Amino acid sequence: MRNRIFSAFVILFLSILIILPLSITFLLSVVPVWSEAIPNEFGLIWWKEILRPAYVKAIFNTFVVAGLSSICIVVYGIVGSYLFTYYDFMGKDFLFSMILSPTYVSCTVVSLGLIVAYVPLRNTLWMMILGNFVVVSPLVMKYVHSSMIKISKELIEASYSLGSSKMNTFTKIILPLSRQGILAGIILSIGMCMSALSIMLMLYNAGWITIPIYIYLENTTGTLGIAGVFSTILIVVTLMTVYLVDYVSEKYAGF
Amino acid sequence: MKYEFEKYGLLFFIGIVPVLFFFYPIFLMVQMSFHYEGAFGFSNYVKFLSSKTFIQGLFNSFFISTISVIIISLMGLMIVMSVRDYDNVKRVIKLISSLPMVFSSYIFCIALIYAYGRTGILTHLFSKFGIDFPIHKFLYTKYGIIFANIVFYLPYFIIPLFSSFEEIDPNLEEAAESLGSHGFHKFRRIIFPQVLHGFITGMLVSFLLIFNQISIVLAIGTGKTYTLTYLLFSQYERARIGMANTIATVSLISTFVIAFMFQRILRVIRR
Numbered sequence: 001m002r003n004r005i006f007s008a009f010v011i012l013f014l015s016i017l018i019i020l021p022l023s024i025t026f027l028l029s030v031v032p033v034w035s036e037a038i039p040n041e042f043g044l045i046w047w048k049e050i051l052r053p054a055y056v057k058a059i060f061n062t063f064v065v066a067g068l069s070s071i072c073i074v075v076y077g078i079v080g081s082y083l084f085t086y087y088d089f090m091g092k093d094f095l096f097s098m099i100l101s102p103t104y105v106s107c108t109v110v111s112l113g114l115i116v117a118y119v120p121l122r123n124t125l126w127m128m129i130l131g132n133f134v135v136v137s138p139l140v141m142k143y144v145h146s147s148m149i150k151i152s153k154e155l156i157e158a159s160y161s162l163g164s165s166k167m168n169t170f171t172k173i174i175l176p177l178s179r180q181g182i183l184a185g186i187i188l189s190i191g192m193c194m195s196a197l198s199i200m201l202m203l204y205n206a207g208w209i210t211i212p213i214y215i216y217l218e219n220t221t222g223t224l225g226i227a228g229v230f231s232t233i234l235i236v237v238t239l240m241t242v243y244l245v246d247y248v249s250e251k252y253a254g255f
Numbered sequence: 256m257k258y259e260f261e262k263y264g265l266l267f268f269i270g271i272v273p274v275l276f277f278f279y280p281i282f283l284m285v286q287m288s289f290h291y292e293g294a295f296g297f298s299n300y301v302k303f304l305s306s307k308t309f310i311q312g313l314f315n316s317f318f319i320s321t322i323s324v325i326i327i328s329l330m331g332l333m334i335v336m337s338v339r340d341y342d343n344v345k346r347v348i349k350l351i352s353s354l355p356m357v358f359s360s361y362i363f364c365i366a367l368i369y370a371y372g373r374t375g376i377l378t379h380l381f382s383k384f385g386i387d388f389p390i391h392k393f394l395y396t397k398y399g400i401i402f403a404n405i406v407f408y409l410p411y412f413i414i415p416l417f418s419s420f421e422e423i424d425p426n427l428e429e430a431a432e433s434l435g436s437h438g439f440h441k442f443r444r445i446i447f448p449q450v451l452h453g454f455i456t457g458m459l460v461s462f463l464l465i466f467n468q469i470s471i472v473l474a475i476g477t478g479k480t481y482t483l484t485y486l487l488f489s490q491y492e493r494a495r496i497g498m499a500n501t502i503a504t505v506s507l508i509s510t511f512v513i514a515f516m517f518q519r520i521l522r523v524i525r526r
Binding site (some may be wrong): 097108114 | 262377410473
């Protein structure tokens with residue numbers, strides 16, 4: 001009984017800490033002027049405001065950057081996972097640690113390194129994609145690898161012994177059976193690339209401003225309503241991401 | 256032959272990426288930190304060590320990360336211990352906890368300010384009941400950054416710790432209980448040693464993430480409280496690339512030293 005009460009308290013505590021502040025972000029987007037602690041006037045003025053071409057472009061840019069980055073990240077994640085699961089070679093663990101190392105280094109350090117090393121790409125769309133790729137791809141590879149490693153080796157051997165080619169086995173057996181990890185990786189990648197600020201802070205250019213950059217710029221100039229709208233859009237995307245990852249994990253848990 | 260060709264082809268493709276886009280840029284950055292006005296030397300490092308701001312930034316990074324990780328690990332352990340027997344509660348906590356993991360920490364901090372800041376909703380609501388909600392008093396200081404770190408990075412500690420607890424053999428616990436070990440004794444002698452590896456790994460991951468993050472410091476520190484990553488960004492914005500490279504190198508060395516220390520601890524535990 002005492003443990004149950006404590007469990008309920010823990011859920012309440014985490015909800016106050018995590019969910020409540022997120023719901024306040026939504027309030028920011030529907031309060032025209034937030035001058036008092038409890039707002040007394042509500043409206044969609046900030047939501048109408050984001051229909052301005054500059055803001056629409058920011059939303060478009062976010063989807064383009066996140067989409068293109070995710071394509072590269074997922075392809076690399078699948079190929080890398082395939083290599084680490086089905087091939088043996090010297091220094092396998094070392095290479096895997098090398099690939100995972102950007103995860104533990106500051107995004108600002110990664111950004112500065114890319115700027116220093118690839119000067120011609122500075123302030124281009126490609127640099128933004130590269131930044132996302134370096135930071136997010138290790139996580140996605142980890143996801144896909146953990147899913148691919150669960151596939152029974154006997155199944156793959158049976159496929160080869162029945163005359164199936166490597167490519168055929170890969171597309172017909174390995175990919176479908178590791179879809180849980182791949183889908184979770186795709187969703188995670190899109191979610192992370194869409195909300196990435198740390199990596200974009202130093203890599204963005206004026207023509208490719210994304211939603212997180214706009215939130216940062218709007219917040220520093222004091223226009224919190226727009227920041228609230230963009231934050232709400234990102235929250236919805238994030239919630240969908242969390243829900244989809246959970247759903248995908250549950251649905252294909254048996255594979 | 257074909258197998259070997261495929262293997263080395265894939266190996267080249269996968270291996271070249273971190274080399275080209277992570278290690279080569281890092282190498283160039285470290286190399287450039289030793290260049291000052293066209294000549295090789297340690298001038299940037301001398302400047303770094305003689306600047307109160309940079310040393311304070313380094314201290315702040317370690318202070319904030321250490322205190323945050325200590326609190327996160329104690330809170331995380333308590334939470335996981337108390338709900339580990341209830342699958343439904345675990346599921347809800349995992350779901351709530353996974354939110355910050357895919358969420359922008361900067362937006363999260365803006366939300367925290369509107370909830371717990373001086374004119375925040377919660378501060379106001381509590382004041383209506385005559386309670387002075389204390390968070391607003393320190394939200395804009397380094398303790399506010401620690402608070403935001405705890406809220407944002409707690410899940411990074413909780414979720415792996417749940418996995419460690421799930422791996423504990425229930426028979427071992429039953430055997431301990433039948434031999435008269437209960438409560439804190441059981442926790443200290445039976446449970447904790449089994450999750451210690453996951454606990455230390457969780458601490459390492461949280462420490463590195465907090466040490467290297469910038470968004471929370473940007474949103475809550477507002478330029479008054481600064482860490483190494485914040486100083487790196489501000490030096491870059493002022494086009495002082497040499498000093499930015501130096502700070503980045505110091506940050507990398509610190510990260511390496513922390514990871515090395517934790518690895519040593521893990522090795523001792525394994526023995």
